[in-house]
Amino acid sequence: MASSSKVATVRAEGLACEKGYLKGVKYLCDNGITGIPQKYVLPVAERPAYNSSSSNNSNDEVRDMVRAPILKLPTVDAAKLQGPNRNEVLKSLAKACGEHGFFQVINHGIPSKVLEGMMKAAKGFFELPYEERSRFMGEDMTAPVRYGTSYNQNNDGVFCWRDFLKLYCTPLSQTLPLWPSDLRVVGEEYARETKALFFMLMEAVMESLGIIPLQDEGLLKEMKEGSQMLVLNCFPTCPEPELTLGMLPHSDYGFLTLLLQDEVEGLQVQLKTGDWFTLPTLSDSFVINVGDHLEIFSNGKYKSVLHRVLANRSKTRISVASLHSLPFETVIGPAPQLIDQCHPPLYANTDFASFLHYISSTRHHPKSFLESRKLKLDT
Ligand SMILES: O=C(O)CCC(=O)C(=O)O
Numbered sequence: 235m236a237s238s239s240k241v242a243t244v245r246a247e248g249l250a251c252e253k254g255y256l257k258g259v260k261y262l263c264d265n266g267i268t269g270i271p272q273k274y275v276l277p278v279a280e281r282p283a284y285n286s287s288s289s290n291n292s293n294d295e296v297r298d299m300v301r302a303p304i305l306k307l308p309t310v311d312a313a314k315l316q317g318p319n320r321n322e323v324l325k326s327l328a329k330a331c332g333e334h335g336f337f338q339v340i341n342h343g344i345p346s347k348v349l350e351g352m353m354k355a356a357k358g359f360f361e362l363p364y365e366e367r368s369r370f371m372g373e374d375m376t377a378p379v380r381y382g383t384s385y386n387q388n389n390d391g392v393f394c395w396r397d398f399l400k401l402y403c404t405p406l407s408q409t410l411p412l413w414p415s416d417l418r419v420v421g422e423e424y425a426r427e428t429k430a431l432f433f434m435l436m437e438a439v440m441e442s443l444g445i446i447p448l449q450d451e452g453l454l455k456e457m458k459e460g461s462q463m464l465v466l467n468c469f470p471t472c473p474e475p476e477l478t479l480g481m482l483p484h485s486d487y488g489f490l491t492l493l494l495q496d497e498v499e500g501l502q503v504q505l506k507t508g509d510w511f512t513l514p515t516l517s518d519s520f521v522i523n524v525g526d527h528l529e530i531f532s533n534g535k536y537k538s539v540l541h542r543v544l545a546n547r548s549k550t551r552i553s554v555a556s557l558h559s560l561p562f563e564t565v566i567g568p569a570p571q572l573i574d575q576c577h578p579p580l581y582a583n584t585d586f587a588s589f590l591h592y593i594s595s596t597r598h599h600p601k602s603f604l605e606s607r608k609l610k611l612d613t
């Protein structure tokens with residue numbers, strides 16, 4: 235081992251000892267870490283597969299660029315949902331949700347300045363000194379504001395290269411005063427705008443499933459009053475991105491996630507073939523993905539797809555995910571309109587509390603919560 239990397243390893247171990255990793259990866263970066271602590275090193279089979287022909291290449295930039303191919307995401311033009319071509323848009327929405335579980339929304343009507351303001355405020359939060367960020371750290375998974383690291387730092391065996399700030403938005407009037415002060419004004423507007431966009435998309439999703447014209451006014455009302463959580467993600471530069479991940483493969487719990495990314499690529503989705511594809515970043519647009527609750531509600535017609543985030547050697551990535559579902563206490567199951575003798579329910583009913591219980595008591599495992607809701611059919 236070259237002596238400089240020996241020093242790096244000793245330093246990494248030093249920062250990680252006495253559970254220093256619980257302070258998060260931004261803290262490790264700010265302390266000039268040059269090698270990743272053992273706690274972040276994934277088993278070989280779970281590492282992002284870098285192109286082996288380039289793995290001996292001493293040029294890091296070249297190696298970083300050899301990644302999964304870029305996926306051309308289906309695009310939904312939200313403006314066209316309001317016009318005479320609504321049916322065409324609904325068809326492409328159904329195809330996107332059924333095949334990839336991911337699509338991109340353009341012309342969504344949220345002003346660029348709101349998106350830019352949110353991204354700037356998120357960056358600003360992670361730039362705060364550790365002492366200020368850590369005021370929001372805690373073990374309570376139901377806390378309305380929670381700063382943390384990895385996925386579930388209380389349980390994770392191997393950590394991933396990510397810090398996050400979770401902001402509950404329901405009800406906004408009660409949770410907002412608890413948010414970090416610099417995030418309140420911009421975050422409130424962002425939360426309201428994304429919630430309205432979620433609602434507009436959910437009306438379209440339900441129509442595409444054949445559930446509208448509405449037989450179910452109550453459900454739409456619950457969507458309007460439903461739960462929302464903002465997750466601000468920070469993936470700081472990582473000295474050894476080939477050994478770890480920014481986020482392990484996972485699916486999201488809700489109906490839809492509206493993701494705002496900065497210009498740094500890193501999000502990947504796994505298609506049916508098992509291959510990973512990188513998603514493009516496109517300014518002024520959202521990447522939307524189907525969550526577990528929508529897969530259950532659609533009785534498996536729409537797919538909650540595994541995705542993960544790569545760590546990056548030279549650039550920090552920031553993203554803001556807005557996760558939406560029904561009110562926390564509402565029981566979610568396959569929509570009755572989609573069930574008949576030929577289409578039996580494929581999933582057990584669930585709610586947010588059982589999801590929280592599951593993730594706080596189980597080690598992270600891809601798609602484990604959704605798998606646990608699948609019913610075994612009599613053959
Ligand atoms: O940062 C990203 O691109 C994805 C974040 C994500 O998957 C999540 O917050 O659930």
Ligand SMILES: [Fe+2]
Binds near residue numbers: 485491541
């Ligand atoms: Fe996610």
